[in-house]
Amino acid sequence: MKLNRAHLIIYFAILTMSICSYGQNPILKLGEKDFMYAADPSAEVYNGKVYVYCSHDQDTAVNYSTMQDYIVLESDDLKTWKNHGVVLKPREYSWAHGQMNAPDVAYKNGWYYFYFPYNKTHIGVAKSKTPVGPWEEAVTDKITTIFDPTVFIDDDGQAYIYGSDTKQDIGDKGRHVMGAKLKDNMIELDGPWMRLSEETVAEAVHCFKRNGKYYFMARKGWRTGYWMADSPLPTKPYAEFKGYITKRQIDAPTHMSAIEFKNQWYYFYQRGDVNNGTFHRRSACFEKLKFNNDGTIIPIEYTLGEGVKTNKPVTPIK
Template sequence: MLKHALPAILVAASALAQAANPITSKIYTADPAALVDNGRVYLYVGHDEAAAGGKDYLMNEWRVFSSCDMQNWTEHPNPVPYTVFKWAGRDAWASDIARRNGKYYLYTTVDHKTIPGKAIGVAVSNSPAGPFVDARGSALVTNDMTHETPIAWDDIDPAVFIDDDGQAYLYWGNTVMKYAKLKPNMIELDGAIHTVGLEAFTEASYLHKHAGKYYLSYSRKFPEETVYMTGPSATGPWSFGGVIMEQNSNVKTIHQAIVDFNGKSYIFYHNGKLPGGGEFRRSVAVEELHYGPDGKILPVAQTAQGPAANPSPACK
């Protein structure tokens, strides 16, 4: 999930000339979501704005970056503030992104103004770089729709997955993972909300598919480590696979997103390795991800250099 000021305002879509982890050192970033579109990878991150010594998350917007080679990142000029949702009171926590029918749907975590607790909203754009607007005018999921835990933050960290048959699914939760089908319009639930018992589940559920197998990754325990399970369908049943990434040294959260880009696989995550970084001043980074011959995801180490350059000839 869940203001380090810029020294100068970034020029619209200016290249950051960044060829190492984290993907930007200009601001603190967290909770990555990623989308590959037209040969370019787009990255959506929460903006950690807590002051040095801050004791809580201060997150008012999501920032959008993109890359053609997984090393050099461009910041786009349309941040997405939580105020895009008039019904939201605060907080730009974790998000995820999907493309359907030429539109881009950003699923986000915010605090609801009138219904106590965290909620999930959907913003939409005609471009992966925005600008985004509220797709519904109301929350997709609110805290009063789920009753598995007494906490106010159990409806966070949305993740969206569109299966090969066109069926879209939304996964989310803290302490208990939940999922539901989405209607083809991508802004309404289609049927019941289901809960899934996962060992030591904390948050950050994320589904991807590789070589015909479904991989459900999530943050386990607290402080968190990234683990994964595998299954024969988008709804399981799930079998434990292993640990992908060990917990951070000075940040209790980690939050992953996994994509395939230009013939390789990558995992995004956050840590607290920027100068002045820590629990509420995190930094998004990326590594190459590898599968063994049996389909197991191999453990991934955090590095300062990040992945090798992988220029995409299809990048637009």
């Protein structure tokens, strides 16, 4: 069928709308009201809305030692975002101190549980009746030790916590994808940490489930690698390494999460080459996540919103 001018106008209008619907990166832009550097985005879907829980890089940061609190971004359409700003300051708790990097949040039995690292690898927990707080202490000491905690709740209600044993070995020597059960109270381990990957990883473990398969993502080298398994704790045989989701990394260590929202999957990540940022001043972004017929992931392409420029060279693949 030959397209006339009217058809072409409609076609390009729809194409533009499709691109703009998610090609708006970064989520927060320098110069906008209430701008903050939002890193380590952990996206969750609650009550028909997307909430992105982020660590917070300071405007003057030259390393990660000044990470000390957490912010929340909210959207019901992935176009317009509300920045709730700093919602949790764990250093106000007498027992939490030191560097506070990547967090995660999980909902169970009427409570939202906020898992945050302090002193890099000690995992504390706060809780709230709403996705944005106010947050109160759920514990008065660490519940475990792991790097970059993430929590996944399976269809049967069983909760699991994941991370990597970067910074200290838990079990086998080396850095691996690690997992453990959580008790129903969400603040105690229900058994030991288990190694889930044959391959070594650096950090940033995340888990999600799609069509009965469990996916584990983590930073491997300077890219996001991923594994697939038939169970939430695949131990011998370990989860199967499938390759890489990202082709390259944008001036920041890769840290990611994935959600399904309104029948579309999305991949959230961070980059340090926008908003006059650096390796230590990062900004949250997201892309559509697509799959092959066999469930494997199609590598993503990074996008930027109209008029947004990069200010740093791409980190090379090593």
